[in-house]
Amino acid sequence: MNEPMVIPIQAYLIVSTLLFAIGLMAVLTRRNAIAVLMGIELMLNAANINFVVFWRYGGGQGMEGLVFAITVIALAAAEAAIALAIILNVYRRFKTVNVDQINLMRG
């Protein structure tokens, strides 16, 4: 029987770094506040992939990586809840969620 193919750790890291970069690009370039939030979620998930991969490939001492990833998932939900509440309130005041038009203060 053949050994199961082992994916090298670099492959995972390339994926997670790409995901992080895509998320950052979305935060910087998207004008819709909801889309910006989605970009942030991508960045968080990139970090999560890293935690799980490093846990899996790091010899598996302790559960820190897994615990970290689960905590991040829970906190990302809390963050999304508050962000959506704020966006909802902003929408009531401005009638838009376009971050370019939500700009009363400058200087």
Add this chain to the structure above:
Amino acid sequence: METLLQLRCELLALGAALLVMLADLVQPRGSRRWLGWFSGLLAAAVLAVVVDSWTKQVQPARLWEGAVTLDRLGFFFKGIFILGVAVVSVASTDFAARRFRFVGEYYGLLFLSATGMMLMVSAGDLLSLYLGIELTTLSLYALAAYGKLSPRSGEAGLKYIVLGATASAVFLFGASLVYGVAGTTRFAEIGRQILPWTALTPGLAAGGLLVLAALAFKIAAAPFHMWAPDVYQGAPTPVTAFLSTASKAAGFAAIIRILLGPMLGAAESWITVVIVLSSVSMVVGNLIAISQKDIKRMLAYSGIAQAGYALAGVASSSEMGIVATGFFLFQYLFTNIGAFLVVTAVGSSAGNDEIASYNGLCRRSPLLALAMLVFLLSLGGIPPLAGFWGKLYVFWAAAERGLYGLVFLGVLASVLSLYYYLMVARAMYIEPAGRRPGVKVGFALALGIAVCALVVVGLAYPTPLLHFASGGMWAMSGAR
């Protein structure tokens, strides 16, 4: 149980948050001004426990295999946070009753964010640090957007949460890299791995840089300061007072925990980064502050510059630097909260926060103008006020380390900063008042301003506070 008792400060702050929100339900209608006094009282009680813990904690202790560190430095910072809650909640009694529909949650969120800050300063592990940061900032996002009817408050909340959540994600990515290289998230064990080499491995350096960038965002140090002016200007003024002081202090506490804890072995690698952050903050903050017309925005840029001064204390990477930074942040708490409380009073009366609405304040409300003058001079570092000692100690610590260039730049920047602080003083004392009416200040707000002014003047004799701050001498040995 024994372990949980050691976390009494955090647990009491959490309990206070829940108690205030429950107390809000007792009286469903009508004025709820007493809630401000009630939460001030609760904060004072927590402060008593913090001071008591400081006295008892002679040696640093670690809980849960090092996930939480308890030492005198931590308790000193916890005192700063809870003092901020006490002053802000009492002083915003009238403001909250008039402007906010939900008063209990406002005070509850203040306590919750203080709980998060306490967790940040006790952190001995990247995970507990992350939890502390999130609890702090999630509460602060909600507070910044708390003026639900004001479009500016909503805009401030939106900008804060978008940029803050991005910073959190950057922090996490950095933390994951550190975990990958070091194989652990405990500060003590990471420190043990760094010590043998003076140079960092690339993975650890990249991870550390990302973590540092995220924390620089929390203290609003340039070039990670873009959120601060908009958020400070848009948020309700008492919230800005809390946000600009306590949350900045918490960010510094986390930076000290990391850089002067596990990363101390690699001081040669990060010291340049901190020097750059410090000098860019001093230059950018002071230069942009000059052209501001809105006083909250001006104080925001001034806060960026002040973060630069405090970073000079961190850059010294010595025990004296930690004490100096702690002292600086303590005096900054009272100086800046005081200034923002005056802004609250004048802003409520004038309806806007233009510097022009301070014209002739010394004839309209002489005491208020005098208090503002004290805060401005302290921010500018005029002896013998608290701000002078704060700057003196951080620059002294930096000079002892041999960072003369940074000290020179810092002194130059403080001289420059006097220009825009005195512009406000000029408006208050020289410009004619015109038809502007006198500013009515409620008792609670006046009490808050008076306490801040007294502390700022009283710290002209800084020795007792230095004693409390230097109890944190254990910090560096404790973090390893």
